[in-house]
Amino acid sequence: MHRRKFSPWPYLLIAPALITILAVVFFPVLNAIFMSFQSYDLRRPSQIRFTGLANYATAMHDPLFWQALLKTVIWVAVGVGLQFVFGFMLALLLNRKFPGRGIVRSISLIPWVTPGVLIGLMWRWIFDGNYGVLNDLLMRLGLIHDKIPFLAQQSTAFPSVILTIIWQGIPFFALMLLAGLQGIPEELYDAANVDGANAFQRFFLITVPSLKNTIFVTTLLRIIWVANSVDVIFNLTEGGPAYSTQTLSVYVFNKGNTLNLGYASTMAILLALALALVAVPYLKRLFKAQEESR
Amino acid sequence: MKRKLVFILMAVLSMVAAAVVSAQQKPVTIVHWYWADNPAYSAQMQKIAADFNATNGRGITVVAQEYPWDGGAYSETLFRAVIGGGGPDTSSFKLTSTPLFTANKLLVNLDDFLAKWKDKDKIEPSLYDTMRKASGTKSVYVMPWNTQVLYVYYRPSLFRKAGVSVPKTYAEFLEACKKLTMDTNGDGKTDVYGFGMRGAKGGQEPWGSFIWARGGNFDNLTTPQAIQGMQDFIDLYKNGYAPPTAPMDGFNEIIANFKSGKTAMTVHHIGSSIGMVDTFGDDVDAFPFPGGVGQWTSMGDTENILLASSKNKEAAFEWLAYLATGKGQEAWCVATGNVPVSRDVQQLPFFQNNRFMKVSIEGAPYAGIFPILDTTTEWINTIWPNTVAAALGGKMSAADAMKQLQIGLWGK
Numbered sequence: 001m002h003r004r005k006f007s008p009w010p011y012l013l014i015a016p017a018l019i020t021i022l023a024v025v026f027f028p029v030l031n032a033i034f035m036s037f038q039s040y041d042l043r044r045p046s047q048i049r050f051t052g053l054a055n056y057a058t059a060m061h062d063p064l065f066w067q068a069l070l071k072t073v074i075w076v077a078v079g080v081g082l083q084f085v086f087g088f089m090l091a092l093l094l095n096r097k098f099p100g101r102g103i104v105r106s107i108s109l110i111p112w113v114t115p116g117v118l119i120g121l122m123w124r125w126i127f128d129g130n131y132g133v134l135n136d137l138l139m140r141l142g143l144i145h146d147k148i149p150f151l152a153q154q155s156t157a158f159p160s161v162i163l164t165i166i167w168q169g170i171p172f173f174a175l176m177l178l179a180g181l182q183g184i185p186e187e188l189y190d191a192a193n194v195d196g197a198n199a200f201q202r203f204f205l206i207t208v209p210s211l212k213n214t215i216f217v218t219t220l221l222r223i224i225w226v227a228n229s230v231d232v233i234f235n236l237t238e239g240g241p242a243y244s245t246q247t248l249s250v251y252v253f254n255k256g257n258t259l260n261l262g263y264a265s266t267m268a269i270l271l272a273l274a275l276a277l278v279a280v281p282y283l284k285r286l287f288k289a290q291e292e293s294r
Numbered sequence: 295m296k297r298k299l300v301f302i303l304m305a306v307l308s309m310v311a312a313a314v315v316s317a318q319q320k321p322v323t324i325v326h327w328y329w330a331d332n333p334a335y336s337a338q339m340q341k342i343a344a345d346f347n348a349t350n351g352r353g354i355t356v357v358a359q360e361y362p363w364d365g366g367a368y369s370e371t372l373f374r375a376v377i378g379g380g381g382p383d384t385s386s387f388k389l390t391s392t393p394l395f396t397a398n399k400l401l402v403n404l405d406d407f408l409a410k411w412k413d414k415d416k417i418e419p420s421l422y423d424t425m426r427k428a429s430g431t432k433s434v435y436v437m438p439w440n441t442q443v444l445y446v447y448y449r450p451s452l453f454r455k456a457g458v459s460v461p462k463t464y465a466e467f468l469e470a471c472k473k474l475t476m477d478t479n480g481d482g483k484t485d486v487y488g489f490g491m492r493g494a495k496g497g498q499e500p501w502g503s504f505i506w507a508r509g510g511n512f513d514n515l516t517t518p519q520a521i522q523g524m525q526d527f528i529d530l531y532k533n534g535y536a537p538p539t540a541p542m543d544g545f546n547e548i549i550a551n552f553k554s555g556k557t558a559m560t561v562h563h564i565g566s567s568i569g570m571v572d573t574f575g576d577d578v579d580a581f582p583f584p585g586g587v588g589q590w591t592s593m594g595d596t597e598n599i600l601l602a603s604s605k606n607k608e609a610a611f612e613w614l615a616y617l618a619t620g621k622g623q624e625a626w627c628v629a630t631g632n633v634p635v636s637r638d639v640q641q642l643p644f645f646q647n648n649r650f651m652k653v654s655i656e657g658a659p660y661a662g663i664f665p666i667l668d669t670t671t672e673w674i675n676t677i678w679p680n681t682v683a684a685a686l687g688g689k690m691s692a693a694d695a696m697k698q699l700q701i702g703l704w705g706k
Binding site: 042043044045046128129130131146147149151152153154237238239240241242243254257258259260 | 680690
C-alpha cells in the first residue's frame with residue numbers, strides 16, 4: 001500500500017497566518033475569559049484578584065444586562081430582518097436591465113462603504129429635534145405638526161437607531177443577493193414560463209430556493225456583525241436616553257470605558273455564547289442542506 | 295612641574311565644565327497632550343508651545359498634540375495610552391480623573407518640584423489644597439492651570455421682550471424660565487425656550503446648582519431638599535420651558551440653541567464667552583446662578599499633569615511652570631477667557647475689565663466640584679445622563695432618580 005509521505009510544508013505555509021490569528025484573536029479572547037473570572041477594575045488596581053464566577057452571578061442579577069440582551073434581540077431581529085427584505089427588493093430591481101443601472105448600483109453601495117462613525121454623526125443631525133432634515137421633511141409633507149425629538153425620547157430613540165442600521169445594511173444584502181441572482185440559470189425561468197408558473201410561483205419556487213445558501217450565509221454574517229456593532233449606536237445616542245438604545249455590545253463598551261474590564265469581559269463572553277447558540281444550529285442546518293444537495 | 299600640574303588641572307576643569315554645559319543644553323523633546331474647544335484655541339496652544347520652544351534657552355522642545363475632549367472621553371483616551379505604555383510626558387487634565395491615575399501610580403509627585411519653584415506662591419495656596427484633596431494624599435500630583443466658574447448666559451433683548459429682570463434669587467430664576475418661554479410669531483408653538491437645559495453628560499454641573507439651591511448637597515442625594523431640586527429640574531422640562539431635545543443635548547447643542555435664539559438662558563463658563571460675543575456683541579451677558587436656601591455653581595477646572603513615564607521630568611516641569619505662571623498662562627487665559635490661577639495674571643486689565651470674568655469671580659466664593667471618587671467618571675459619563683433622561687421622560691420619579699444617583703456615586 002502506498003503510504004503518504006509526511007510533508008511539513010502545508011503547516012509551515014499556514015503558520016504565519018495561524019500565528020497572526022492566534023495573536024490577534026485567540027490570545028485576547030483567552031485574556032478576556034481570564035479577566036472575566038477576576039475583579040479586574042483598573043480604578044481599584046490593588047483589589048484585582050481571582051473571584052471565580054462572581055462576575056457571572058452579577059450579570060445574572062443585573063437588570064441592565066437583561067434589558068441590553070432584550071434590546072440586542074430586537075435590534076438584530078428587526079434590523080437584520082428588514083435589511084434582508086429591502087436588500088432583496090433592491091437586488092431584484094438591480095437585476096433588471098434599465099438605463100443607468102451601473103450608476104444606480106454604485107450609488108446604492110454608499111451606505112455600506114460609509115464608516116459607522118460617520119453614519120452615526122450624520123444621522124444624529126438628520127434626527128435632530130431642532131434642526132434635523134427629517135423633521136423638516138415630515139413637517140413640509142404635513143405628516144407632523146410639531147418637531148419630534150427622535151433621539152431624546154425613549155419611545156422614538158430605539159426605532160431611530162434601528163432605521164439607521166437598516167439603511168446601512170441594505171447594500172450588503174443587495175450586493176450578495178444580486179450576485180446569487182445572476183448565477184441562477186435563465187433556463188429555469190423559461191421552463192417555468194412554459195409550465196404556466198406566475199411571478200409569485202417563479203419567485204418562491206425558483207429564486208428563493210436557488211439563493212438558499214447565499215441567504216443563510218449573509219444573514220448569519222449580518223446577525224453576528226449587527227449584534228456586535230457599537231459604532232452606529234454609540235455615535236447616535238451612546239446607549240441613551242435612559243439606556244433605551246443600549247444593546248449588549250454597547251453596554252460592554254460603556255462598561256469597558258469605565259475600566260471595569262472584568263465585568264465588561266464577562267458580558268462579552270455571554271454575548272459570544274448567545275451568538276454561538278444562534279450560529280451553531282444555523283451552520284449545522286447549512287452543512288446538512290449542502291450534504292443533501294450532493 | 296608645577297606649571298604642568300596647573301595646566302592639567304585647568305584642562306580637566308574645562309572638560310568637566312563643557313560636559314555640564316553640554317548636558318544642560320542637551321536637546322530634550324516633551325510631548326504634551328491637550329484638548330481645545332475650537333480651532334482658535336488649538337492654534338493658540340500651538341503658538342504657546344512655539345514661543346516656549348524659542349525662549350526657554352535650555353534646548354527644550356515641546357510638541358503639543360491635540361486630542362478631542364469629547365465630553366470627557368479625553369481622560370479615558372489618555373489613561374488607556376499611558377497604562378498601555380505610551381502616552382505623553384505632560385497633559386491637560388481634569389481633577390475628577392485624579393483617583394484613577396494616582397491609584398495606578400501614573401503621576402509624578404510634584405512636591406519636590408514645587409519646593410524648588412520660585413513662582414510657587416504666585417498661585418493661591420487653596421488651589422494646591424484642592425489638588426491634594428483630589429488625590430486623597432498630602433502631596434500635589436496635579437499642577438493648577440486655569441479655572442472656569444459656571445454662570446448663566448442670557449440675552450438682554452429677550453429679557454426686555456419678556457419683561458423679565460436679571461434674577462437675583464432661585465425663585466426668580468425659575469419664574470424667569472417660565473416667562474422667557476415664548477411664542478414670538480403667534481403660531482401657537484414655542485419659539486424661544488426659557489432655559490437651555492443640558493441633559494447629556496456634562497449636564498450634571500448646571501444640575502448641581504438646582505440641588506444646592508433647594509438646600510441639598512452631594513453628600514446625600516436622597517434628602518427631601520435634594521429631591522425637590524431634582525423635581526424643579528424635571529418640571530422645567532415637563533412644563534415645556536426647556537427644548538424637547540434636552541435629555542440628549544450636550545455642549546454643542548446647548549450652545550447652538552442659545553446662539554440660534556432658541557433658548558434665552560443657558561449655563562456654561564467663560565471659555566465660550568468669546569464665541570458668544572462674536573455672535574451677539576452686546577446682546578449677551580451673564581449672571582451668577584442665583585441662590586435659594588443654598589448656592590452652588592460648578593468650578594470647572596483644568597490642570598496639567600506630569601506623567602511618571604516621562605524620561606525628562608525636569609524639562610517637563612519647566613513647561614508646566616510656563617503654563618501655570620509664565621507667559622503661557624497669560625497667553626492661554628487671554629485667548630480663551632479662562633480664569634487664570636496666577637495672581638499676577640489675574641490683575642491684568644484684560645481680566646479686570648471683562649464682564650464675564652467679573653461674573654466668574656462673583657461666583658467663585660460658592661463654586662465647587664463634585665466628589666472625586668473612583669465612581670465619579672462612570673457617574674458623570676453614564677449613570678447621571680441616563681438616570682436624568684429617565685426622570686425627564688417621566689419613566690422615573692425624582693425620588694427614585696436621586697436614589698439611583700446616590701447609589702451610583704457613593705455605592706450605597
